[in-house]
Amino acid sequence: MTYSTAVRGFQLAVEMALHDAHAQVWTRGSYPMGDWRPFESTVDFTIWFAKEPSTRDLRSVRRNYERLQKIFPLTGSLNLYVATETALISGIVNPFELERDPQLKKKLQPSSEIHARAHAATYLFRTLDQELSTVLDNPERLQPRWDQHLIQVGQVLEDAVFDEWQEMAQCDLLRQTLNLAVRVLDIPTAERDEIADCLELYYQSVGRDVPVQTLRPLIEREPYLWAVFPHRFCFEMIEPPKLTGILAELALAEVTWELSDMLRKARLHPTRGSKNEQARASVRSHLDSLEEFYDRFLCSKGVVSPGTDQRIGNAVKRIRALV
Numbered sequence: 001m002t003y004s005t006a007v008r009g010f011q012l013a014v015e016m017a018l019h020d021a022h023a024q025v026w027t028r029g030s031y032p033m034g035d036w037r038p039f040e041s042t043v044d045f046t047i048w049f050a051k052e053p054s055t056r057d058l059r060s061v062r063r064n065y066e067r068l069q070k071i072f073p074l075t076g077s078l079n080l081y082v083a084t085e086t087a088l089i090s091g092i093v094n095p096f097e098l099e100r101d102p103q104l105k106k107k108l109q110p111s112s113e114i115h116a117r118a119h120a121a122t123y124l125f126r127t128l129d130q131e132l133s134t135v136l137d138n139p140e141r142l143q144p145r146w147d148q149h150l151i152q153v154g155q156v157l158e159d160a161v162f163d164e165w166q167e168m169a170q171c172d173l174l175r176q177t178l179n180l181a182v183r184v185l186d187i188p189t190a191e192r193d194e195i196a197d198c199l200e201l202y203y204q205s206v207g208r209d210v211p212v213q214t215l216r217p218l219i220e221r222e223p224y225l226w227a228v229f230p231h232r233f234c235f236e237m238i239e240p241p242k243l244t245g246i247l248a249e250l251a252l253a254e255v256t257w258e259l260s261d262m263l264r265k266a267r268l269h270p271t272r273g274s275k276n277e278q279a280r281a282s283v284r285s286h287l288d289s290l291e292e293f294y295d296r297f298l299c300s301k302g303v304v305s306p307g308t309d310q311r312i313g314n315a316v317k318r319i320r321a322l323v
Helices: 002-017 055-071 083-092 116-130 132-137 143-154 159-167 173-184 189-207 212-221 223-228 245-266 274-297 306-322
Strands: 023-028 043-049 075-082
Touching: 002 023, 002 043, 002 055, 043 055, 055 075, 075 083, 075 245, 083 245, 083 306, 116 132, 116 143, 116 173, 116 245, 132 173, 132 189, 143 173, 159 173, 173 189, 189 212, 189 223, 212 223, 223 245, 245 274, 245 306, 274 306
Parallel strands: 043 075
Antiparallel strands: 023 043
């Protein structure tokens, strides 16, 4: 009842503030999917505008969202979409992440040309990013929801391969997820453990706040780290190992995930005040670095299809216009 009251309160506040803006508000993630845990799981929201929201509309959304965060500490993240960008969003959205937002799924038709295995692995890696501290320190809290994540991703595998992974899945949640990821990426059997070990070292280090600079020798040596973390390594002024095949597909899927996340958050950044301008400048800098990584190490290497290149280019232009 506490959850439903908070959800309905936010929906009513937005509807009253934006009565002429044709906005819809709904929940996504664990709450509507039924794999939430009371007073532990957060509630994530999506807001959909039928037309471009005004500055006043956006200010009202931010104000009501900040008020809800103070009243209901289990408020999660907020995504904002505009119907006029449906084709753009459909071209870069991760189809596995979209499954966690049933209402949004009804409005979009994913059109990415990137391999489903790359999108599946990206979904695992990015969900690990978002919940890493809990995965490392209190995984039992996440197990019911993560069981659903793993089964969902396992659909890209042949039944025999997925069954084989399940038989070997008697390990902690982090390693269990990484073992599935290397199978999804069709990593050769002889290399699976080595790559999973390296990824586990990286995630453990990030989770324990080890400076990325300390891991620089590892970063320079392993191409799959560049494929998994282009959103982090795009700032590095070194030449990454050549990305080809499924690793190139994975890097592209990671880039489109990052662009999708930036697009749905771009309008939620306040425009006034020096701190807010610094935050927007940081977003612009990150976008520039990500675009440079894409141009230098993916597009210029001939591993990007014309359709994917156009979708990424359109997304970059739109985000840049918004921030």
